Amino acid sequence: xxxxxxxxxxxxxxxxxxxxxxxxxxxxxxxxxxxxxxxxxxxxxxxxxxxxxxxxxxxxxxxxxxxxxxxxxxxxxxxxxxxxxxxxxxxxxxxxxxxxxxxxxxxxxxxxxxxxxxxxxxxxxxxxxxxxxxxxxxxxxxxxxxxxxxxxxxxxxxxxxxxxxxxxxxxxxxxxxxxxxxxxxxxxxxxxxxxxxxxxxxxxxxxxxxxxxxxxxxxxxxxxxxxxxxxxxxxxxxxxxxxxxxxxxxxxxxxxxxxxxxxxxxxxxxxxxxxxxxxxxxxxxxxxxxxxxxxxxxxxxxxxxxxxxxxxxxxxxxxxxxxxxxxxxxxxxxxxxxxxxxxxxxxxxxxxxxxxxxxxxxxxxxxxxxxxxxxxxxxxxxxxxxxxxxxxxxxxxxxxxxxxxxxxxxxxxxxxxxxxxxxxx
Numbered sequence: 001x002x003x004x005x006x007x008x009x010x011x012x013x014x015x016x017x018x019x020x021x022x023x024x025x026x027x028x029x030x031x032x033x034x035x036x037x038x039x040x041x042x043x044x045x046x047x048x049x050x051x052x053x054x055x056x057x058x059x060x061x062x063x064x065x066x067x068x069x070x071x072x073x074x075x076x077x078x079x080x081x082x083x084x085x086x087x088x089x090x091x092x093x094x095x096x097x098x099x100x101x102x103x104x105x106x107x108x109x110x111x112x113x114x115x116x117x118x119x120x121x122x123x124x125x126x127x128x129x130x131x132x133x134x135x136x137x138x139x140x141x142x143x144x145x146x147x148x149x150x151x152x153x154x155x156x157x158x159x160x161x162x163x164x165x166x167x168x169x170x171x172x173x174x175x176x177x178x179x180x181x182x183x184x185x186x187x188x189x190x191x192x193x194x195x196x197x198x199x200x201x202x203x204x205x206x207x208x209x210x211x212x213x214x215x216x217x218x219x220x221x222x223x224x225x226x227x228x229x230x231x232x233x234x235x236x237x238x239x240x241x242x243x244x245x246x247x248x249x250x251x252x253x254x255x256x257x258x259x260x261x262x263x264x265x266x267x268x269x270x271x272x273x274x275x276x277x278x279x280x281x282x283x284x285x286x287x288x289x290x291x292x293x294x295x296x297x298x299x300x301x302x303x304x305x306x307x308x309x310x311x312x313x314x315x316x317x318x319x320x321x322x323x324x325x326x327x328x329x330x331x332x333x334x335x336x337x338x339x340x341x342x343x344x345x346x347x348x349x350x351x352x353x354x355x356x357x358x359x360x361x362x363x364x365x366x367x368x369x370x371x372x373x374x375x376x377x378x379x380x381x382x383x384x385x386x387x388x389x390x391x392x393x394x395x396x397x398x399x400x401x402x403x404x405x406x407x408x409x410x411x412x413x414x415x416x417x418x419x420x421x422x423x424x425x
Contacts, residue, residue: 019048021115024405025123028167031160031398032131032197035151038160038394042401046102049109056108065350066107069407072346073100073107073400076390079339083332087294096396100343103400110408117365117409121171122183125190128164132193135161135200146200156394158203159383162210163398165194166375169214173221174368188236196240204255209382213375220371267312274322274386280311281326285333292333295319301330320391324384327391347403348377354410357417366413373406 027041049056059066077097084093135146147157168190175184198206218225255271262272284293284301293301298319305311321327328336351373358366380389380399389395 016052017113017115020045020109020113021119023048024110024115025119027123027401027405028120028164029123029126029130031127031164032134032147032152032157035153038397042099042102042106042397045106045109045401049102049106052109052112053105056112059108059111063111063411065407065411066111068350069107069347069404070104072343073104073403075339076100076343079332079336083292083294083336086291087296089294089296093295096391096393099393099396100400103397103404106401107404107408110404111411114408114412115405117369117413118183120405120409121174121368122186124164124167124171125187128161128168128190128194128197131157131161131164131197135197139200145202146197148202153392153394154201155203155205155387156389156392158198158201158206159379159387159389160394160398161194161198161201162203162206163376163379163402165191165198166210166213166217166379167372168194170217170221170368170372170375173217173224174364177221177224177364192236192240199240202250205383205386208385209378213378213382217371217375267314273314273318276311276315277318277321278323278326280305280315281321281323281330283310285326285329288330288333290333290335292329292331292336295331298330320388322387324388324390327388344377344381347407348374350407351377351410354414357414361417361420363413363417366410366417369406369409369413373403373410376402376406 023041023045027038027045030037030041032038060070077094077100080094080097083089084091138144138146138148145154147154168187172184172187172191175181175187198210257269259271261267261269262275267273267276280302283305284298287301299316302311302315306313306315321330325337325340328340332339351370354366355370355374358364358370376399380395383389383395387395390399
């Protein structure tokens with residue numbers, strides 16, 4: 001039988017559960033506080049998982065859901081390890097993907113000593129509010145684009161803010177459904193502040209799917225929103241959009257200008273460079289469909305394409321394709337693309353299954369966590385369209401540790417709901 005959190009705990013185990021809850025909450029709450037704060041809690045959680053591996057390793061044998069998530073994370077690492085060996089690339093090739101292994105190791109700890117859901121949801125809201133305050137300081141206090149400079153990576157942070165805002169919105173809807181007003185207010189403020197932060201950041205890639213995913217989240221809770229609440233939400237969105245309008249207009253106008261110049265064969269713009277990099281990656285993928293050319297082989301392929309007149313010389317300025325899917329295609333071929341889709345779609349199917357269970361057993365908590373898990377995956381898939389998102393330290397940590405925290409909660413909540421169902425019978 002699986003370990004059960006819902007039996008008794010010794011004082012030692014209870015204390016460890018508190019530490020896991022604290023670190024999991026700190027992960028969400030401190031993501032944007034400093035340029036590197038996204039790593040503090042995640043790495044500490046990983047170290048704790050290594051120390052406690054003697055107590056947690058059995059869960060990988062007895063729980064099929066944990067094995068499923070673990071295989072998806074490990075597969076992503078292994079395809080990079082294979083690339084390193086086949087193309088004789090430096091050991092640094094597996095540096096970022098190794099964070100997926102750390103997250104897989106942390107999954108056992110998170111399942112054995114699951115964090116408290118209310119604490120996690122409030123922490124997400126706290127992180128969202130902190131992001132909004134920092135963004136406002138940049139915009140109003142410093143009179144500049146939010147998170148631009150001072151060590152921040154604006155494209156990545158803009159995506160993280162959109163992600164936090166979506167999770168805060170789902171938390172808000174959950175607490176509205178539960179009629180827990182104080183929690184709902186905190187999470188509602190979190191959603192508003194994080195949405196404002198991502199708009200002020202000007203990170204256009206973060207805007208791509210976020211509106212649709214937020215609408216999808218609202219639709220999932222459509223039964224608990226009356227006309228008054230819906231009007232309040234719409235007014236809040238209008239107010240936030242009005243505050244961020246100057247930044248939005250500037251960034252949208254820039255895209256339009258870039259595309260107009262690209263149509264006239266002027267590619268030395270932000271959008272123009274990105275389109276040329278995508279063309280280059282596609283040509284490389286077509287030439288080497290199965291295994292790609294490895295990261296070290298990309299410059300030679302670009303040079304060849306330039307000589308053939310397929311792309312402009314500007315592509316040599318960039319190491320990556322600025323698209324996760326095309327980057328995997330040109331460096332690892334269809335094998336890399338398949339593994340990437342497995343990394344996304346296996347957990348997505350897992351959360352969708354938990355969502356169906358949550359609806360069947362009428363567990364509002366399981367439903368909320370499952371929706372958060374689904375939206376987490378979809379958000380990162382969206383970010384990956386315009387950025388090699390997982391190649392950055394912030395991206396791989398946010399994706400992998402966000403995944404395992406939500407997955408551990410979903411598994412535990414399903415066990416709890418099934419146990420309650422059995423007791424009711």
